[in-house]
Amino acid sequence: MIRLERHLRRDIRAEGEAAYPDECCGILLGTVDARDTRTVAKLRPVVNAREAGERYHRFRMEADDILRAERLARSEGLDILGFYHSHPDQPAVPSGYDREYALPWYSYVIVAVLRGKARSMTFWTLAEDRSRFLRERSSADVSGLRPEPRRGA
Numbered sequence: 001m002i003r004l005e006r007h008l009r010r011d012i013r014a015e016g017e018a019a020y021p022d023e024c025c026g027i028l029l030g031t032v033d034a035r036d037t038r039t040v041a042k043l044r045p046v047v048n049a050r051e052a053g054e055r056y057h058r059f060r061m062e063a064d065d066i067l068r069a070e071r072l073a074r075s076e077g078l079d080i081l082g083f084y085h086s087h088p089d090q091p092a093v094p095s096g097y098d099r100e101y102a103l104p105w106y107s108y109v110i111v112a113v114l115r116g117k118a119r120s121m122t123f124w125t126l127a128e129d130r131s132r133f134l135r136e137r138s139s140a141d142v143s144g145l146r147p148e149p150r151r152g153a
C-alpha cells in the first residue's frame with residue numbers, strides 16, 4: 001500500500017497542469033515499514049528530459065536527476081519509493097512504454113490531465129515478471145481516511 005498525503009497529491013496534480021500539454025515527472029521519496037507500506041514524505045520534481053517534440057506523450061529522467069534524488073533521500077533518512085508522471089489527454093493507466101521502462105518493487109503514480117485540468121490519479125506496481133502493472137492500494141492521507149467535513153455542517 002502507498003500512503004500519499006492530500007497535499008502531495010495536490011502537488012502532483014499541479015505539476016501535471018503546469019507541464020500540460022507535456023508530461024511532468026518526478027520521484028517519490030519516503031519510507032517503507034515492516035508490512036511494506038510505503039509512506040511518501042517528499043516529492044522530487046524532475047525536468048522532463050525527453051526531446052521537445054516527444055514530451056506530450058513521453059518523459060525521461062536523466063541519471064544525474066535520480067542520483068541527486070537518491071543523495072537527498074539518504075541525507076534525510078528516506079528512500080526512493082517510486083516515480084510519478086502525467087498523461088496529458090490520456091487516462092491514468094500505464095502504457096506499454098511505461099511498462100517497458102518500469103522496474104518491479106517501485107510505486108508508480110499517474111495523473112490524467114485532460115485539457116489542462118488534472119483529473120484521476122492512479123497507483124501501480126510492476127509485476128515481478130514485468131508482464132503487467134498491478135493496481136496498488138492507496139490511502140487518502142497518512143493521518144487517516146476520515147472524510148473532510150461538509151461545509152455548513
